[in-house]
Each structure stands twice: as C-alpha cells, then as structure tokens.
Amino acid sequence: MQLIMEHLSKQFKNKIAVRQIDAVLSEGIYGFLGANGAGKTTLLQMICGIIEPTSGEVKVNGENNIQMGERFRDILGYLPQEFGYTPGFTAKDFMLYIASIKGLEPKYAKRKTIELLRLVNLEKETNSKIRTFSGGMKRRLGIAQALLNDPKILILDEPTAGLDPKERAYFRNIISEMSKDKIIIISTHIVSDIEYISDQVLVMKKGDFILQGTPEELLDKVKGEVWSCRIPHKKWVGFESRYCVVNSHVLANDVDARIVSLEAPIDGAVNVEPTLEDLYLKCFSDEMEAGE
Ligand SMILES: Nc1ncnc2c1ncn2[C@@H]1O[C@H](COP(=O)(O)OP(=O)(O)OP(=O)(O)O)[C@@H](O)[C@H]1O
Numbered sequence: 001m002q003l004i005m006e007h008l009s010k011q012f013k014n015k016i017a018v019r020q021i022d023a024v025l026s027e028g029i030y031g032f033l034g035a036n037g038a039g040k041t042t043l044l045q046m047i048c049g050i051i052e053p054t055s056g057e058v059k060v061n062g063e064n065n066i067q068m069g070e071r072f073r074d075i076l077g078y079l080p081q082e083f084g085y086t087p088g089f090t091a092k093d094f095m096l097y098i099a100s101i102k103g104l105e106p107k108y109a110k111r112k113t114i115e116l117l118r119l120v121n122l123e124k125e126t127n128s129k130i131r132t133f134s135g136g137m138k139r140r141l142g143i144a145q146a147l148l149n150d151p152k153i154l155i156l157d158e159p160t161a162g163l164d165p166k167e168r169a170y171f172r173n174i175i176s177e178m179s180k181d182k183i184i185i186i187s188t189h190i191v192s193d194i195e196y197i198s199d200q201v202l203v204m205k206k207g208d209f210i211l212q213g214t215p216e217e218l219l220d221k222v223k224g225e226v227w228s229c230r231i232p233h234k235k236w237v238g239f240e241s242r243y244c245v246v247n248s249h250v251l252a253n254d255v256d257a258r259i260v261s262l263e264a265p266i267d268g269a270v271n272v273e274p275t276l277e278d279l280y281l282k283c284f285s286d287e288m289e290a291g292e
C-alpha cells in the first residue's frame with residue numbers, strides 16, 4: 001500500500017494552511033507533529049478526501065483518493081479532531097450507527113462492535129449512554145469507531161486529547177500492535193505520544209514539513225545541542241529570551257535549566273542526551289516568542 005501526497009496545497013481565502021507538501025507513506029506509524037495552526041487538520045482532511053486541495057493531489061496506490069470514492073472510504077478509518085457524539089446513544093448504538101453509515105453488514109458490525117469496545121477498554125460501558133462518558137472515554141469510543149471497517153489507512157487527528165497518562169500509554173500499545181499491515185497517521189502536539197511508537201516523525205510548521213525521519217534520525221539533529229546547567233539568579237534575567245529553555249527549576253542559589261543551544265550557554269554547562277521534546281521546542285521556540 002502506498003499513500004502519496006503530491007505538491008499538496010490548501011488555501012483558505014488569503015490564508016495558506018498547507019503549502020506544497022510532498023510525501024510517500026507505506027505501512028507503518030507516522031507521527032505528524034506540529035503546533036496549533038501548523039496545518040495538521042487541514043492536511044488530514046485532504047488525505048481523507050473531505051476537503052479538496054487547492055492544488056496537488058493525494059494518491060492511493062497510484063489512484064486519486066477522491067476519484068476512488070467508495071473504494072477509498074472502504075479502506076479508510078478516520079477520527080476527526082472534533083467529533084460529534086450523540087449523547088443519547090449508548091456506546092453500542094453509536095458503533096452500530098457508524099457501521100451502518102459505513103455500509104457494513106449488520107452481523108459483522110455487531111461482532112466488530114463487541115471486539116472493538118473491548119479493545120478500547122469500554123466493554124463495561126457497552127450499554128451506557130455517551131452523555132455519562134468522560135472526555136477520555138469519548139475519545140476511546142472515537143478510536144473504536146474509526147476501526148470498524150478494519151481500515152488499511154487509519155487517520156487519527158489528536159487521538160489522545162483528553163486522555164490521562166494511563167489511557168495514553170494504553171492507546172500507544174493498541175496502536176503499535178495493529179500497525180503491521182496499516183498506514184497509521186497520528187497528528188499531535190504531544191511529543192511523548194508518538195516518540196516511541198512512530199516509524200517516521202514528520203514535523204509540520206506553517207503548512208510545511210520542516211523535518212522528517214525516524215525518531216533516532218531526528219534526535220541526531222539536536223545531538224550536542226542540549227545542555228544542563230546552573231545559572232546564577234542575576235544572570236538568569238534575560239536568559240529565557242535569548243535561549244531556547246526547555247525546563248527551568250528555580251532553586252535557592254541559582255536556576256537549574258535545560259537549554260537547547262549550538263554552544264554552551266554558560267561555563268560549566270554539560271551536554272545531555274536529547275529527547276524529541278528538545279527538538280520540538282527548538283523548532284517552535286521562535287513562534288512562542290512571537291506569541292503565535
Ligand atoms: N475553514 C477554514 N477557513 C479559514 N482558515 C482556516 C480554515 N481551516 C483552517 N484554517 C486556518 O489554517 C491554518 C491551519 O489550521 P489547522 O486546523 O489545519 O491547523 P492544526 O495544525 O490542525 O492546528 P491545531 O493543533 O490547533 O488543531 C490555521 O491558520 C487556521 O486558522
């Protein structure tokens with residue numbers, strides 16, 4: 001299976017949300033990492049064929065996704081960022097309802113509903129109304145509905161929004177288990193959600209992929225640039241605006257800080273092992289300063 005984005009662009013009036021994206025995806029897990037407004041949702045909606053690109057196209061095994069129509073929807077699973085749940089439905093009703101929209105056989109739909117509610121740990125809530133669900137439970141139901149047709153292409157737009165740390169860990173495990181024969185795209189701005197499970201991480205900024213590679217390849221890009229240091233209080237003033245500060249802990253005599261910088265920010269700074277969060281903050285520190 002091959003999913004190709006060819007010079008994909010989307011413009012809303014005078015706002016370019018996605019600019020000339022090219023990418024080739026095959027089976028595996030892809031983490032699309034980007035700040036708010038980077039263009040993740042717009043890009044995913046074009047991949048799903050929900051919105052048309054202004055220029056360029058998405059191809060699945062050489063065929064245009066929109067022209068494929070139903071044949072494309074049959075192999076697609078999608079969890080939108082904003083998902084409308086019907087509060088009066090039970091989890092089971094909701095799953096069967098989505099299954100009918102997808103045109104699945106009732107018998108298959110019933111079997112799959114039981115299997116998937118178990119997979120996302122909602123087995124006990126099968127007959128509970130969605131209005132009684134927490135945000136995390138709704139998100140898990142959203143993940144389950146995206147899997148109803150056993151999709152070959154699974155697109156999850158911020159699937160972990162609202163999940164607590166235990167639910168996040170559980171989510172990572174179920175996604176990595178099912179990735180063998182699927183193309184899975186996960187968009188997020190939470191680095192830890194994709195750091196350990198992605199085969200490829202694509203960092204999106206202002207509508208473009210600015211970095212792409214395996215987590216190890218991306219970590220290599222900040223190797224030698226992450227520092228742990230102690231900064232005296234009087235020097236700390238102004239430090240934050242001059243450097244990309246990942247963490248800081250104010251202590252009695254000085255500030256214990258983690259900083260991304262090409263050169264040692266202060267005498268005695270020690271190089272430490274980078275994480276993807278360091279890279280992310282390096283990529284987006286200019287936007288944070290500008291308050292975007
Ligand atoms: N329908 C629309 N009309 C006009 N502008 C839009 C529309 N949809 C998105 N945009 C703009 O396109 C840019 C990208 O938005 P998009 O929602 O794709 O970003 P995102 O990376 O998903 O952000 P978030 O992390 O907040 O979900 C933003 O500047 C947004 O304001």
Ligand SMILES: [Mg+2]
Nearest residue numbers: 040041042081
């Ligand atoms: Mg979005």
